[in-house]
Amino acid sequence: MLTRLLGPQRRYLWFWIFTGPFVIGLVVFSYVPLLWSITLSFFDARNTVTPTHFLGFANYARVLTDADFIQSLGTFALFAVVVVPATYALSLSLALLVSQLGWGRAFFRSVFFLPTACSYVVAALIWKMSIFNGVRFGLANTVLHWFGAGPVAWLSTTQPPWYWLVIITVRLWLQAGFYLVLFLAGLQRIPATLYEAAAVDGAQPGWQTFRYITFPQLRTTSVAVVLLLVINAFQAFDEFYNLLSSSRGYPPYARPPLVYLYYVALGQGQDLGVGSAGAVVLALIIAAATVMQTRWFGLGRKEP
Amino acid sequence: MIGQPRGLARALRLGLLIVLAVLFLIPFYLLVRNGLATDADITAPDWTFLPHVLRWDNIPQLFGDPTVPMARALWNSTVISVLTTGGTLLVASLAGYGLARVPYPYANQVFYAILGTLMIPSAVTFVPSFVLVSSLGWISTLRGLVIPTLFSGFAAFLFRQYFLGFPRELEDAAKVDGLGYWRTYWRIVVPNSTPVFAAVGAVVFLGSWNSFLWPLVIGQDQQAWTVQVALASFITAQSVNLHELFVAAAVSVLPLLVAFVLLQRHIIAGVERSGIDG
Numbered sequence: 110m111l112t113r114l115l116g117p118q119r120r121y122l123w124f125w126i127f128t129g130p131f132v133i134g135l136v137v138f139s140y141v142p143l144l145w146s147i148t149l150s151f152f153d154a155r156n157t158v159t160p161t162h163f164l165g166f167a168n169y170a171r172v173l174t175d176a177d178f179i180q181s182l183g184t185f186a187l188f189a190v191v192v193v194p195a196t197y198a199l200s201l202s203l204a205l206l207v208s209q210l211g212w213g214r215a216f217f218r219s220v221f222f223l224p225t226a227c228s229y230v231v232a233a234l235i236w237k238m239s240i241f242n243g244v245r246f247g248l249a250n251t252v253l254h255w256f257g258a259g260p261v262a263w264l265s266t267t268q269p270p271w272y273w274l275v276i277i278t279v280r281l282w283l284q285a286g287f288y289l290v291l292f293l294a295g296l297q298r299i300p301a302t303l304y305e306a307a308a309v310d311g312a313q314p315g316w317q318t319f320r321y322i323t324f325p326q327l328r329t330t331s332v333a334v335v336l337l338l339v340i341n342a343f344q345a346f347d348e349f350y351n352l353l354s355s356s357r358g359y360p361p362y363a364r365p366p367l368v369y370l371y372y373v374a375l376g377q378g379q380d381l382g383v384g385s386a387g388a389v390v391l392a393l394i395i396a397a398a399t400v401m402q403t404r405w406f407g408l409g410r411k412e413p
Numbered sequence: 414m415i416g417q418p419r420g421l422a423r424a425l426r427l428g429l430l431i432v433l434a435v436l437f438l439i440p441f442y443l444l445v446r447n448g449l450a451t452d453a454d455i456t457a458p459d460w461t462f463l464p465h466v467l468r469w470d471n472i473p474q475l476f477g478d479p480t481v482p483m484a485r486a487l488w489n490s491t492v493i494s495v496l497t498t499g500g501t502l503l504v505a506s507l508a509g510y511g512l513a514r515v516p517y518p519y520a521n522q523v524f525y526a527i528l529g530t531l532m533i534p535s536a537v538t539f540v541p542s543f544v545l546v547s548s549l550g551w552i553s554t555l556r557g558l559v560i561p562t563l564f565s566g567f568a569a570f571l572f573r574q575y576f577l578g579f580p581r582e583l584e585d586a587a588k589v590d591g592l593g594y595w596r597t598y599w600r601i602v603v604p605n606s607t608p609v610f611a612a613v614g615a616v617v618f619l620g621s622w623n624s625f626l627w628p629l630v631i632g633q634d635q636q637a638w639t640v641q642v643a644l645a646s647f648i649t650a651q652s653v654n655l656h657e658l659f660v661a662a663a664v665s666v667l668p669l670l671v672a673f674v675l676l677q678r679h680i681i682a683g684v685e686r687s688g689i690d691g
Contacts, residue, residue, distance in 0.1 A: 238655060
């Protein structure tokens with residue numbers, strides 16, 4: 110085994126000296142947990158990581174018939190359907206506005222990029238305790254008061270579900286700047302000659318140029334941005350946890366998949382078998398979504 | 414007369430940008446305003462742009478209050494982020510160089526095995542990783558908080574892409590001088606690659622400082638809390654001391670904002686590289 114890895118006269122020793130530490134770490138901390146988790150998903154693993162009672166697909170059956178799990182997928186879908194297009198539109202608009210500036214470009218880019226340094230915890234804190242505080246002194250309620258409207262209990266009412274506004278705007282604020290930078294880089298790669306040619310052909314600056322030149326030219330960037338947005342929405346945990354949970358626990362609504370897993374696997378029951386089965390199902394969903402998305406957008410085809 | 418509407422459009426666009434920029438800055442303003450106020454000022458029914466008295470005392474009080482684990486949490490976060498950043502840079506840059514430059518017939522297969530982990534979202538791995546760390550007995554330890562996060566396929570990928578474009582002439586010259594791979598790497602490649610180290614390092618540090626789910630799950634004892642976990646415990650607590658909460662959050666963010674502004678060029682380079690054009 111060792112001679113096969115190192116090759117004749119240990120010719121490949123240096124390769125392993127460089128990559129060995131990383132590869133070992135990756136195997137131990139990525140691949141082993143993954144395989145272990147797949148194993149656990151077939152066992153009765155309540156409060157134990159070395160189960161003995163084989164269950165077959167019973168954990169999968171439980172997860173897939175668990176109303177909470179299905180609901181968490183619904184929550185994710187609703188969240189993604191709003192947050193992905195909203196972030197896409199906002200960051201692309203900001204990029205277009207900033208790139209057209211003669212001066213102050215770096216300043217505005219910095220301002221919009223600054224929230225990227227903030228954690229979801231701190232942002233959730235500002236949103237929950239200050240902007241969308243449900244009592245009279247919250248900033249949003251203060252503004253409503255100026256217009257003569259009464260205070261709204263933003264996070265603790267489900268009719269109408271105002272908490273979605275809070276959740277979506279936190280994420281918009283935090284990540285718009287990141288995608289703005291990606292779009293600015295994408296815009297810079299569009300050759301100026303295309304715009305000159307379009308102007309010669311009589312294209313109006315503004316919508317026509319955007320529709321027929323800028324937007325199609327940004328395709329690679331757009332595909333990557335949408336993919337990242339969907340994956341990140343799927344991983345949402347921090348802002349949900351910090352905005353919605355309180356000393357009384359997490360409310361029964363607005364639980365995305367990761368919050369569901371957190372409470373199943375690490376909550377009271379510590380059911381690692383069901384938790385692992387849920388994780389495997391989520392992995393399959395996200396793999397399928399990624400494959401579909403890349404097929405759909407034809408990633409890998411080069412831009413002209 | 415054509416110039417008139419153009420100028421108007423430009424003014425409108427600039428005005429829109431300024432409004433949006435102000436909106437984006439409001440949360441930072443609130444952090445400082447509330448952090449330097451008394452609770453009475455924060456909860457006053459009439460909005461004041463700034464509190465009546467700016468209470469700079471809130472900052473030393475935060476560190477003096479033994480019931481608030483903030484000083485300890487800031488220290489923990491610093492240690493964890495520094496170790497995570499240093500460790501990731503070391504391990505991932507070596508791997509990236511090995512993959513890019515040191516010959517091995519199955520190097521591509523190894524590279525794909527690393528890329529494969531990029532496809533696995535953390536949503537899927539956090540339960541199994543928790544299982545592993547808890548069976549190693551690493552819950553609430555520095556080891557458990559740092560070591561499992563060091564092997565970022567993303568960082569290794571960025572380093573490999575960068576080293577593939579490193580000028581070969583420099584390395585060839587080192588070989589002529591009789592340096593092997595190891596010494597070529599440390600003497601020639603690393604000193605000439607500071608931008609990529611700064612970019613990856615800044616992104617990793619930021620991610621580590623701001624990460625929440627992993628420290629929440631692994632750092633269960635109060636002694637092992639990071640800043641984010643400590644803040645979260647305030648946010649979700651029954652009764653909160655508002656000004657303390659905000660000043661703690663401000664203290665956790667402001668050093669980062671300063672570093673962020675100073676290192677912005679590198680961070681933006683890192684973000685752009687993380688794209689997509691690889």
